[in-house]
Amino acid sequence: MAAQCHKTKPTTKPIQMVNRDKEAVAVSATNRIQRCSSKSTERQRLQLHNRYALLTDPCFGAYSSITDLLFGFDEAILQSAFGVPEEIIGLMTNRTQPPLIVHDMLSTPGEANTYTWQLQPRLLKLFAGYVSAAEKKKKEKKTKKAKTFNVFESEPDFQSPNGRTITINRKDLEVLSGSMVGVSMVNLTQASMMGPHWNPWACEISIVLKGSGMVRVLRSSISSTSSSSECKNMRFKVEEGDIFAVPRLHPMAQMSFINESLVFIGFTTSARNNEPQFLAGQRSALRLLDQEVLAASLNVSSVMIEGLLGAQKDAVVLGCPYCAEGELDKLKVETEMKKRDDERKREEEEAKKEEEERRKREEEEEEEKQWPPLPQQPPE
Structure with a gap:
């Protein structure tokens, strides 16, 4: 300047x-x-x-491999999310991960270009947040002119025996027009889970209003290839009054314990309409992809993909008995391992420091032997 x-x-x-x-x-x-x-x-x-836009931030970016999106979650979470037997998830996780670029065996040479152009809009919808016409119409009915919006009295966007969700943005509440803030409330009944999902355009900051539960957050595949310690897979327990944040494009799942419900309200920071993209269930974003393409990405048969996407009849909020308990057990193990690792590093640093001090003393003693001090002159 x-x-x-x-x-x-x-x-x-x-x-x-x-x-x-x-x-x-x-x-x-x-x-x-x-x-x-x-x-x-x-x-x-x-x-x-x-x-x-921090385009070079290692924590931001879409997935380059669909396997990173799937298998970062625990097998019990994936089993409940897709509604398939444990053996199916085990077979998929044990498959060899294919390269990022695979040979096109899905079409004849004359159809290759046409097929590619048909696939591109699906990929854009997958990561940008696709909203169907029926969902848009349902949201338009919820729009209000009032200055307040009572989430407990309003009709939820989704409701099932496993819980309910409601989302409010500038289209639903006029006073939010011009702002970059959206609000959502999630009520999980006992032993339930907000299905694995990600926000395509917004960071989500949540406050727990009632109960306790577990949150699982995955890093993006871009950050997984870097050595950045700021962006990594994590699991943590949340209780009433806790605040937690999840960056955009980071898959997450919130779970309630078997004997307690979990209620939290989230604030999203985005100038665009942010529609969460779900990994499994009837609203799975993976349904936008061709089954043969998805099968090639996971190195499995298209028959297995068809069964994987069609087994789960629920959506958004899913039943997940003992998923939160399993995540809590893993968190305790990780905490104990980290404690031991920190203690080992501390002992190594202390031993290294003592060794350096001992070596320094020996060097000083050796110098004194080689260079004795000059005798003092008697006073005149």
Whole structure:
């Protein structure tokens, strides 16, 4: 930024520059610029606040391999999500992962280009968040002109014996127009699960209103190939009053315990309509893909894919007995292993420090032997 000359006295108020057209993480940068006056040169602190897309962030990005999307979850979660026997999930997880680019055996050479152009819109819908015409019509009926919206009295977007969900955005509540905020509430009954899903356009920040449960979050395949420690698979327990956040494009699943329900409200930060994309069930985003393409991606037969996608008759909120308990047991094991690992590292650092101090003392003693001090001269 070039220096400019002003005769007026510079203000001490920080200057804020915010670009709201692009979404991402707010980054604050502090810099000093020089202002010229007729009498003297003064310096003033300038604060820049800019919002822009962090395309190089290792935690952001779509999946390059469908296996990363599926098998980051525990087998018990996948079994409940797809409604298939444990043996089917075991067979799929033990298959050799195919390369990212496979030979096209799905069409004849004359049909290859046509098939590819037909497939591209499906892939765009899969990751950008596709909403059917029927779902849009249902959401339009929920729109209100009032200044308040009672989530407990309103008709839910989805309801089953396993729980209910309701979503409110600027189309549902007029006062949200112009904002980048959406609100949703999820009520999971005992031994239930919000099916594995991801937000295509929004980061989700949730507050637990009632009960306790477990949350499983996966990192993206882009971050899995890097050495970044900031973005990794994780599981954690949440209780009443806890706040937790999940970045966009990170698959997640929330689970309630066998003896307790879980209620939480989430706030999404996005300038676009964010429609969660589910991994399994009747609303599975995988249904947008051709079954033969999906079979090639998972290195299984198309018959197995047909059974995998057709077995689960429920959607969104699924039954998952003892899934939360299983995640809690794994969390305890991971915590204990981390504690032991930290203790081992601490002992190694202490031993290394003691060794360095011992070596330093030996070097000092050796120097004293080789270079004795000069005898003191008697005073005159």
